[in-house]
Amino acid sequence: MGAQQGAPAGAQQVAERFAELYGARPEGVWAAPGRVNLIGEHTDYNDGFVMPFALPHQATAAVSRRTDGVLRLHSADIEGGLAGIAELPLDALAPGSDESWTAYPAGVVWALREAGHAITGADVHLSSTVPTGAGLSSSAALEVVIALALNDLYALGLPGWKLARLCQRAENVYVGAPTGIMDQTASACCRQGHALFLDTRDLSQHQIPFDLAAEGLRLLVVDTRVKHAHSGGEYGKRRAGCEKGAALLGVDALRDVPYAGLDAALARLGDEEEVVRLVRHVVTEDHRVERVVGLLRSGETRAIGPVLTEGHASLRDDFRISCPELDLVVDTALAAGALGARMTGGGFGGSAIVLTEATDVDTLTKAIEEAFAAADFTPPRVFEAVPAAGARRLV
Ligand code: ADP
Ligand code: MG
Numbered sequence: 001m002g003a004q005q006g007a008p009a010g011a012q013q014v015a016e017r018f019a020e021l022y023g024a025r026p027e028g029v030w031a032a033p034g035r036v037n038l039i040g041e042h043t044d045y046n047d048g049f050v051m052p053f054a055l056p057h058q059a060t061a062a063v064s065r066r067t068d069g070v071l072r073l074h075s076a077d078i079e080g081g082l083a084g085i086a087e088l089p090l091d092a093l094a095p096g097s098d099e100s101w102t103a104y105p106a107g108v109v110w111a112l113r114e115a116g117h118a119i120t121g122a123d124v125h126l127s128s129t130v131p132t133g134a135g136l137s138s139s140a141a142l143e144v145v146i147a148l149a150l151n152d153l154y155a156l157g158l159p160g161w162k163l164a165r166l167c168q169r170a171e172n173v174y175v176g177a178p179t180g181i182m183d184q185t186a187s188a189c190c191r192q193g194h195a196l197f198l199d200t201r202d203l204s205q206h207q208i209p210f211d212l213a214a215e216g217l218r219l220l221v222v223d224t225r226v227k228h229a230h231s232g233g234e235y236g237k238r239r240a241g242c243e244k245g246a247a248l249l250g251v252d253a254l255r256d257v258p259y260a261g262l263d264a265a266l267a268r269l270g271d272e273e274e275v276v277r278l279v280r281h282v283v284t285e286d287h288r289v290e291r292v293v294g295l296l297r298s299g300e301t302r303a304i305g306p307v308l309t310e311g312h313a314s315l316r317d318d319f320r321i322s323c324p325e326l327d328l329v330v331d332t333a334l335a336a337g338a339l340g341a342r343m344t345g346g347g348f349g350g351s352a353i354v355l356t357e358a359t360d361v362d363t364l365t366k367a368i369e370e371a372f373a374a375a376d377f378t379p380p381r382v383f384e385a386v387p388a389a390g391a392r393r394l395v
Contacts, residue, residue: 107174135345305340321347
């Protein structure tokens with residue numbers, strides 16, 4: 001499903017398929033990207049900082065309005081052809097009622113209606129090049145593309161950050177996956193050639209120029225092909241542990257523990273070993289985001305490498321959400337001369353990122369592929385990530 005090395009499905013192609021399925025041209029075609037998080041992992045549900053950028057991989061949706069209270073959904077990436085059109089009466093949309101992929105777009109329609117927006121129905125055909133379950137946010141791309149299409153067609157006038165909030169609500173409440181606000185905001189608000197420095201407490205944003213090619217650098221994404229299980233218990237356990245840490249320290253969220261006061265805070269947690277590790281990760285990770293922002297602003301791009309690598313060590317040793325495949329990417333890349341590397345996304349599989357000199361890309365890719373073969377792991381998928389545009393109308 002999805003994911004053919006990033007060549008975006010053409011708007012025309014998606015519009016034509018829509019016409020075949022529904023018997024008329026769509027009113028428009030929209031796109032929303034997947035994302036990679038440069039730094040700031042598991043900070044978004046702690047009111048902290050994140051720094052994602054958009055991938056060229058994107059979900060593309062052709063959409064028309066309906067007036068009869070029906071939502072029809074079709075994905076090119078799901079088997080079933082014409083018979084695969086799902087037809088959902090809007091009045092029957094209810095959280096937890098849908099176990100299939102249609103819960104993501106239906107959840108967005110539900111969230112919009114619940115927020116008081118008079119959506120009267122839609123026909124949707126979509127196609128996505130975002131790999132699913134690879135930590136690159138295919139789910140957010142799917143949600144945001146639908147939200148933006150309906151925002152335009154129904155003239156709702158909602159800004160990107162608000163659409164992101166509604167999409168997060170769709171995923172948390174309707175789909176039942178407890179995720180933070182980063183993925184949807186990245187898909188909705190990123191800009192080409194920039195990384196998005198986002199404060200997840202007040203959703204204030206800064207677009208940070210991030211043009212690696214101009215400096216002779218590259219950022220590789222290595223999809224380990226190990227499927228993460230997001231709504232699985234481990235994510236919930238980390239989240240609950242962070243909440244416990246905040247409660248024990250008497251703060252609203254771990255974001256409120258200053259980096260300069262970290263040692264004192266950890267001392268106060270005493271023998272709560274697990275909580276100590278989680279708190280240490282979150283507080284140092286917020287600090288790493290601020291360091292990366294500072295380095296990029298002062299043009300010291302190569303110097304972010306070691307900060308990324310520190311972030312990996314923290315996720316592996318303190319947050320404990322890495323896996324052998326992710327560690328192998330990082331260790332192999334660093335041994336072969338990468339400037340920095342870390343796992344990205346929720347953990348337990350998915351993808352890692354590698355910052356490297358452009359001249360070392362082939363050597364590094366080969367080293368990683370060989371290391372995976374030697375370990376008898378499924379061959380990874382390696383591609384270059386160039387910061388791409390956020391969600392937008394194509395046609
Ligand atoms: P991630 O967001 O990291 O890729 P998730 O588990 O959050 O992983 O979301 C993946 C799910 O999103 C898929 O299992 C599927 O239900 C849905 N999805 C993503 N892309 C598509 C698509 N092109 N067509 C239909 N469903 C999709
Ligand atoms: Mg997701």
